[in-house]
Amino acid sequence: MLVFILKRLLSGVITIWFIASATFLAMHAVPGDPLANPKAVSEEIRQNLASRYGLDQPLPKQYLVFMGNLLQGDFGISFTQKNRRVNDIIREHFPVSALLGVLALVIATAGGILWGALTAIYRDKWPDSLIMLLVVISISVPSFVFALLGQLAILKLNSWLGFSLLPVAGWGSLAHMWMPALVLGLGTMAYLTRLMRSSMLEVAAADYLRTARAKGLPGRRIFFRHQLRNAILPVVTVLGPAIAAITTGGFVVELVFAIPGLGRYFVQAVQQLDYTVIMGTTVFYGAFLVFMVLAVDILYGVIDPRIRLVGAGGE
Amino acid sequence: MSEMAGRQSLDLQLSADDLAPLPRSAAVETVVRPSLSYWQGAWRQLRGNTRSMLSLLTILTLLVFCFVTPLFIDFDTSSQDLTQISQSPGLARRSLVVDTAPWGGVAAQYREAAPAAEVFARSRVDDLRLQEAPHTEFVRLAWSALPGAVSYRVYRHILEPSAATDLGLPLGETERRGQVWFEDRLKLKTRTYYYSVVAVSATGAESAYSTLAATPRHAISVLDAGLRGLVDSGDPEVAGTEVDLPRHLLGTDYLGRDLLARLVVGGQTSLFIGLAAPLICAVFAILYGGLSGYLGGRIDELLMRFADFVIALPFLLFMILIRVAMGIGPGQSGVVPLLVALVALGWPSAAKLVRGQVLQLREQPFIAAAQLLGAGPNYLIWRHMLPNVMGVVLVSLTFAIPSAIFTEAFLSFIGMGVAPPTPSWGAMCNDGVASFLSHPHELLLPAAFISVTVLAFNMLGDGLRDALDAKLRD
Numbered sequence: 001m002l003v004f005i006l007k008r009l010l011s012g013v014i015t016i017w018f019i020a021s022a023t024f025l026a027m028h029a030v031p032g033d034p035l036a037n038p039k040a041v042s043e044e045i046r047q048n049l050a051s052r053y054g055l056d057q058p059l060p061k062q063y064l065v066f067m068g069n070l071l072q073g074d075f076g077i078s079f080t081q082k083n084r085r086v087n088d089i090i091r092e093h094f095p096v097s098a099l100l101g102v103l104a105l106v107i108a109t110a111g112g113i114l115w116g117a118l119t120a121i122y123r124d125k126w127p128d129s130l131i132m133l134l135v136v137i138s139i140s141v142p143s144f145v146f147a148l149l150g151q152l153a154i155l156k157l158n159s160w161l162g163f164s165l166l167p168v169a170g171w172g173s174l175a176h177m178w179m180p181a182l183v184l185g186l187g188t189m190a191y192l193t194r195l196m197r198s199s200m201l202e203v204a205a206a207d208y209l210r211t212a213r214a215k216g217l218p219g220r221r222i223f224f225r226h227q228l229r230n231a232i233l234p235v236v237t238v239l240g241p242a243i244a245a246i247t248t249g250g251f252v253v254e255l256v257f258a259i260p261g262l263g264r265y266f267v268q269a270v271q272q273l274d275y276t277v278i279m280g281t282t283v284f285y286g287a288f289l290v291f292m293v294l295a296v297d298i299l300y301g302v303i304d305p306r307i308r309l310v311g312a313g314g315e
Numbered sequence: 316m317s318e319m320a321g322r323q324s325l326d327l328q329l330s331a332d333d334l335a336p337l338p339r340s341a342a343v344e345t346v347v348r349p350s351l352s353y354w355q356g357a358w359r360q361l362r363g364n365t366r367s368m369l370s371l372l373t374i375l376t377l378l379v380f381c382f383v384t385p386l387f388i389d390f391d392t393s394s395q396d397l398t399q400i401s402q403s404p405g406l407a408r409r410s411l412v413v414d415t416a417p418w419g420g421v422a423a424q425y426r427e428a429a430p431a432a433e434v435f436a437r438s439r440v441d442d443l444r445l446q447e448a449p450h451t452e453f454v455r456l457a458w459s460a461l462p463g464a465v466s467y468r469v470y471r472h473i474l475e476p477s478a479a480t481d482l483g484l485p486l487g488e489t490e491r492r493g494q495v496w497f498e499d500r501l502k503l504k505t506r507t508y509y510y511s512v513v514a515v516s517a518t519g520a521e522s523a524y525s526t527l528a529a530t531p532r533h534a535i536s537v538l539d540a541g542l543r544g545l546v547d548s549g550d551p552e553v554a555g556t557e558v559d560l561p562r563h564l565l566g567t568d569y570l571g572r573d574l575l576a577r578l579v580v581g582g583q584t585s586l587f588i589g590l591a592a593p594l595i596c597a598v599f600a601i602l603y604g605g606l607s608g609y610l611g612g613r614i615d616e617l618l619m620r621f622a623d624f625v626i627a628l629p630f631l632l633f634m635i636l637i638r639v640a641m642g643i644g645p646g647q648s649g650v651v652p653l654l655v656a657l658v659a660l661g662w663p664s665a666a667k668l669v670r671g672q673v674l675q676l677r678e679q680p681f682i683a684a685a686q687l688l689g690a691g692p693n694y695l696i697w698r699h700m701l702p703n704v705m706g707v708v709l710v711s712l713t714f715a716i717p718s719a720i721f722t723e724a725f726l727s728f729i730g731m732g733v734a735p736p737t738p739s740w741g742a743m744c745n746d747g748v749a750s751f752l753s754h755p756h757e758l759l760l761p762a763a764f765i766s767v768t769v770l771a772f773n774m775l776g777d778g779l780r781d782a783l784d785a786k787l788r789d
Contacts, residue, residue: 018624026633029640140770142721144728144744145762148751244629251631251729267729270635282636285629293627 005298012290017067019286023279024066028059030273053079053276066279075280080272086280089265094284096171097254097261100184101246103177108185108192108242113235115189116196117228120204131193138190143249146186147256150179169258180257184249188242192235199231206230233304240296244289353702360782367778370771377768381582390576392738396561398535398543400571401754407562408533412546413452414554415536421446421457423493429463432520439523440467440512446496450534451503456510457496461522464514466490468521469497472509479524482511503531535560568743568757569750578764581738584650585765588723588739592657593715597708599662604669605700608677619670622663633660634722635731648737653726657719665711672704706783713776717769724765740765 050056053076054065069076075086115135119128138146154166167176203209204227212222251263262281269277351359361367384390399408430438438461446455456469470476472483486499499510507530514522537554540546545558565574607618634656641652676682682699690698720740726732727741728748735742740761747758 015624015627019628022628022633023636026636026640030642136770136773137766139773140717140766142724142728142741142744142762142765144725144748145758145766148748148758152752252725255729266632267635267731270639270731273639278636282629282632285632286627289629290627 001301004301008294008297012294015290016283016287019290020067020070020283021063023282023286024063027275027279028062030275053077070283075283076276078277079274080269080277081274086276089277090262090280090284093260093262093265096259097247097250097263100177100181100250100253100259100261101243103181104185104246105188105239105243106185107181108188108246109235109239111185111189112192112196113228113232115193117200117231119193119197120200120231121223123201132197135190135193138186143183143187144252144256146183147180147253150183151256154179169256171257171259176257176259180253180259184246184253187249188245192238192242195234195238196231199234200227203227203231236296236300236303239299240293243292243296247285247289353706357706357779357782361778364778364781366774367782370774370778373767373771374775377582377764377771378586381579381586385579385583390573390579392572392576392580393736394572396563396567396571396573398539398571399560399563399567401569401750401757402563402567402571403754403756404564404566404574404760408560409557410540410560411450411532411534412537412540412553412556412558413450413534415452415538418453418455418496418498420494420496420498423491424460424495425493426460426462426464429516432516432518435461435463435514435516435520435522437523438462438514439525440464440495440514441525443510443512443525443527445527445529449503449529449531451505451531452500452534452536454499454503454508454510454529454531455496456499456512456527458512458525460493460495461514463516464522465492465517466515467495467497468513468515469499470511470513470524471499471501472511473506475509475528476511476524476526479513479521482513482524483509488515505531505533533560565760566754566756568746569754574743574757574760577738577743578740578761581740581743581761582764584648584733584737584739585720585723585741586768588650588653588657589716589720589768592654592661592719593712595654595658596661596665596715597712599658600665600669600711601701601704601708603662604666604671605673605696605704607666608670608673609696609700611674611677615670619667622666625660625663628660630660631722631725634726638726638731643734647734649732649734650737653723653732657722661715661719665708665715668707668711669704672707673700676700676703710776710780710783713772713779717772717776720765720769720772 047056054062057065066076073087075090078084078086078089081089115131119131122128151168154168158164158166158168165175166179167173170176209222209226212226217226247263250261251267253259254261254264255267262285266278266281268274269281396402398410402408429435440458440461442459444457446457449455458467467489469486469488470482470484471486472481474483476482484501486497486501489495489497497512507528509526509528511524511526513524516522535543535545535558537546540553540558543561545560546553546556563573563575565578568574568577603618603622607615637656637659638649638652641655643649643652676699682695685695685699723732723739724741724744727739728745730745732741733739743761744758744765747754747756747761751758
């Protein structure tokens, strides 16, 4: 197990190095001048700025400096916001995105397991068809449409109630989070529902379930202890990709609901060609995703001993 | 032969030949069923799947809609119809041609005798009326003077006012002494407005309000109609006639551009990106994955490690990075950077699939048999590997198309996709967001096209997987 974790950790670090290098290369291929700022008029100021950001150095030197700083966890200083460090920007805005993402993930997982279990119980009856229809719709409609419809729904609800139950946009309290989190988690929820359904049906045909039934266990106990518990396992494997989908899917939701998260900040930085912020955010997100996938892998090994055995056998 | 035998039997003249046993032919003995190839079998299974066939039909219809109709109809995506901005879907609208020369108003009225302040505050102007049938070029109001009033304030509301504090938009105050008329030319639409008039006394006190409802009909000025070639503007008789405005079956957007035309041409962009990117990815994946699986060993490990790295890149962030790194020059549509970004990030998962398939195939007995019979690598690849890999590739391709369409829509929505004025379904959604509450069709129409396309490809993919899976299962 330890060898397995260490090996995965090492490959994770190499992956992050690759992501950082790719980001550096892509950023330096961008046409346009990051210092093309209306304030930097005179040549002298330009020179000063270039040396401050290290842009006067040859590219390999810049790369080494970038990597060196990265090793110390330093992403540099923003180009467009005076003296604001990228680390501060991430520290300030990432918790917002993360909170939203966690809430979305909880909603998606709970909803996916619940709906998936329901479709399996009512297999080929109308609740099954209805839920699967909703799943197909959630997968086919772009998330920004759901975001706008969600906003509209809040608007109508508030005007129908006569008071403001949920805020339409913004950030601050738990009330602000429900609708964005629901919209953000919707696609993942639909995906998990489908997965859960097929997993439930697969388990339903398993021998150990027949055994449980044969030895006279009550139906409830069979359902919760045997069918549901085993059917949830595959859901854990897709949590890694689900986290990735939710963190990057946050862009649109943060834009529509005016949430001050890192995704919205990234889009802004790209529009303003803020080199350091773009590089910092990309590397940060990349590292975050790599470690999330790693964590899910390890978690899966803990939950399902079979995987651990395979993993150890492979070493 | 049997015919001859029949005729002969009628004559009942049998020869020895007729009694000889028929030759035993192999064809008679075997039960004949046309043998189906892998693809014929898959197609047969797919044909039995109603949902997949409906999806296939939908996709073909969409392709015809976007790529064939423009051959016969000339769609103009950029010309702006300023008299019909944000028009909802419908047939051609008739419009009244009106003369928009300045209005002299009605005869001035002024009644000096000022009543007591509390009487003035309770009284209201009488005989508030429309001077002409209201239309969207102007609404002309007139009323009788109120004793003691020096000027009048005119308000416009879209709801019936219920209190003096709720009269709506202040349109203005009359300027000339005794002016008992007002002309509203402020962005009139074909909806009901409630006009309220409040008199103001010399001391600045306001009277109670009188309200009048008016529903303007659509109108176009003589000058405008002439410029659009709808009428001959030199003709003095033209004012008061009706003309048909240009038809916008699916309405117009916030700049007055025809939505149908933009949906067709936008569909070309979206579908082109959605189809081309996965196709290029698939070709590259077959080459990369096939090579990796075929060669095996250290090269395989190296190639796959690189594919893993590319998969680990945060997808959307890198889409945006590559798109920005390529840049969009003036006059360019931005399709190429999107395509490059989608291909650069999209190939590894399909390549890994192909490699897995090739590795599996290498161990199959029929490959060994073919090698034993002296088949060269060329023959092996073209006859055995490629056809067997195509199944997985096709399924992954079908699922990659909706995700590419989604990515394009998503990027265009946050303003990182195709450059305006190039239409794409995602960019049109972005255009429609601002007016979503008042004109929802501007967002919902392109969104519906995206949804239907994605749905159709997803269902076709499901059907294809089922059809091909039966053969792929080991």
